[in-house]
Amino acid sequence: MLSIADIAALLAISQLIFVSIVFLFRYTGTVSKLISLLCACVACFTLASMPSLDASPLISYLLYRFATLTPFVLWLIAFSLFTDNDKIHPLAWAAIGYFVIVRGAGLGIAQANPEILDSNINFTFIQIIPEMILLFFSSHTLFLSWIGYKADLIEHRRRLRVTFVVSMGILLLIILGTSFINLLSRFASTELLFGFIVVLTTAVPLYIFFVTLLFNVAYMKLRDSALSLIPFSKPDGNGISSDNNASNNNAELLARTKKLMAEDKLFMQTGLTIASLATALDMQEYRLRRIINQELGYKNFNQFLNNYRIEAASALIMESDISISNIALDVGYGSLSVFNKAFKERFKITPSEYRSSIRE
DSSP states (O other): OOOHHHHHHHHHHHHHHHHHHHHHHTOOSHHHHHHHHHHHHHHHHHHHTOTTOOOOHHHHHHHHHHHTTHHHHHHHHHHHHHOSSOOOOHHHHHHHHHIIIIIHHHHHHHHHOGGGGGSHHHHIIIIIHHHHHHHHHHHHHHHHHHHTTTTBOOHHHHHHHHHHHHHHHHHHHHHHHHHHHHHHTTTSOHHHHHHHHHHHHHHHHHHHHHHHHHHHHHHHHHGGGGGTTSSOOOOSTTSOOOGGGSOHHHHHHHHHHHIIIIISOGGGSTTOOHHHHHHHHTSOHHHHHHIIIIITOOSBHHHHHHHHHHHHHHHHHHHOOOOHHHHHHHTTOSOHHHHHHHHHHHHSSOHHHHHHHHTO
């Protein structure tokens, strides 16, 4: 007879399959495919956690391999949704590859030959290092989701950040908790961990079912309007459109914003935030976000600021002999490294290389 945990797990899996199919076939783009993959990974985790599942060692091994990919898929989703104009560092791919290959192959070998983990070196490479990688990617997922909240100009995405941090943060804690319990079994008695295992096997399917059900209900009510972030659209050029695109209602506010930035050079103020700019313009912050996003095409406030700051910096580099570090401070940057990164994103070369090229 099925237990409550088994019934909850089956219900959760059915909801996850529905979401996976919808995003796989209804939507296009990388994010939709990642969401579909995420649902499949969480379904594997839920299935593997069922108390009554009597699977073969090979099936259990495969289920857990897919399940442990969940933090990485979530990280890729967070990176795609919440960062703008960034590329994934090769070291991140290397870390993911290490986890998949070394952890997967190592535990596969250990399943057939358990004494391999008796060696502290083998245990470190197969268990400890992959566990640290899991912890890093899980933490960084939540960091990416929250760090850009204040500067985000897309209202739907701002709300999504909060929901993502809460719901996915709990899911990551569950998966990490399960993984760490398996790790601790080497050092602690099974009896001591048994209570935690019972709680997890009962609570996990219920939580996954609850979250997925809420998502499906929201999806059925809101449909495409709720998923307008998938896929994102890229602004053309440097992100600024012509004034003809501004609506009549926002034309005056748009003109005041441009005047304050271009003529009054408020962008030179170090630490300028969208809240302080809204105060200077005497308008509501949400309205300023909407204008910069919808009329000028920027996704976050830093992109908007960088456009003015880099334009001013490039002019100073061309026309003066002021040091690069002083120019960075003059145009509003509090850090030379941040200035160099923003400049290189715009011109594809460093400020020093730019100065050298125009004076050759």
